[in-house]
Amino acid sequence: MATLFLIPTPLSENRFDTVFPPCNTEIINRLRYFIVENVRTARRFIKKVNPAVNIDGLTFFELNKHTDKKEFTRFLHPMKDGNDVGLMSDAGLPAVADPGADIVALAQEQHFTVKPLIGPSSILPALMASGFNGQSFSFAGYLPVQNSERIKTLRKLESKIYNDHQSQIFIETPYRNMKMLEDILNTCQPTTKLCIAVDITAETEMIKTKTIKEWKKQLPDLHKRPCIFLLYK
């Protein structure tokens, strides 16, 4: 029975041995079929993992928001012949805040083995390092871009901190980070705590928890840096 391997990819340019267990390399080196968010990024990653790889001997299927769902069945065809397949996104864990969940759902429906590998994600490292409640938390992905909708969502998330004692985690497109920070600081209560986790796994990583009131005194520069926001009381 073939296996669909879920392969984490780097979040930053840092050394691989800070984020990948050695076994991931062994598995990547064995695979001949990959479902990837972006073929160029995937080829570059695989070459870095295994400089001796015959990259033209590999088959890549591209999976992103433009991919027709009808194609998914074709992507899993190699598995019917007993070939393992690797699924990877551009950065971090496939299918978590990234494409891939539909392919995994199809593999589950077709009773293939699904094997997640261990690797870097920004969500749990940020939560661990925030000091916030790790017994109950929620990840909301991207918040609405439209202003009044976004403020309403922020208010709703903040109410869950106080009513449900639940840590709230969300992300933003890097070039909009400063606008998001501004919206958080203008919307949340002064005593609410905000953790900003930026450049996770990179040399420049910073994970800081302060109250809204404290953050207002000095804004960090988050422009175009990968960032995750966490709220708690």
Added chain:
Amino acid sequence: MATLFLIPTPLSENRFDTVFPPCNTEIINRLRYFIVENVRTARRFIKKVNPAVNIDGLTFFELNKHTDKKEFTRFLHPMKDGNDVGLMSDAGLPAVADPGADIVALAQEQHFTVKPLIGPSSILPALMASGFNGQSFSFAGYLPVQNSERIKTLRKLESKIYNDHQSQIFIETPYRNMKMLEDILNTCQPTTKLCIAVDITAETEMIKTKTIKEWKKQLPDLHKRPCIFLLYK
């Protein structure tokens, strides 16, 4: 400035190189102070990471639900003198579904650097492999033990799947897994999907998604096996 390292520990008896980046070993070997959930488990782990370690030269502070919060300040004392400290729980990530968040919060308050290391957790691997929504999800930790409260909670979680399109994740004490499974199967709608992820990172790992109706036909044996439950539509 001293750093509080958040150190993942194994979830299973499997080979370390399947779950730990090599750099974690380097960091553990450098540390002389550890805040741990259980001293015996921590000593065994450190000896396995570094068989040549002088274990009696290390200082351990025990942190669990019986630890008085007043002691936390003392645990971070070595950091005031410039010593890095490692925080680890018995299995998985410290401070996520495990003790440690209060210590991290204190380290954040005192403006120490907090550095999470990459390693095994059951939550995101289970979510990745479930095929469920990874753009929006919620982790609820342990559900109430008392029967009517637990059923009420399960109903509430199920409603969030349909109303908020949010994957719901929760855990149970291993010896109560079969009771939990029974409660889920008796409470949720036949078409709701349940992913059962058991023995994550172990040789016996199984992560299967089926509808409630399908699971009812054949129950997996989850008794005393570490397990995580996920619900989605």
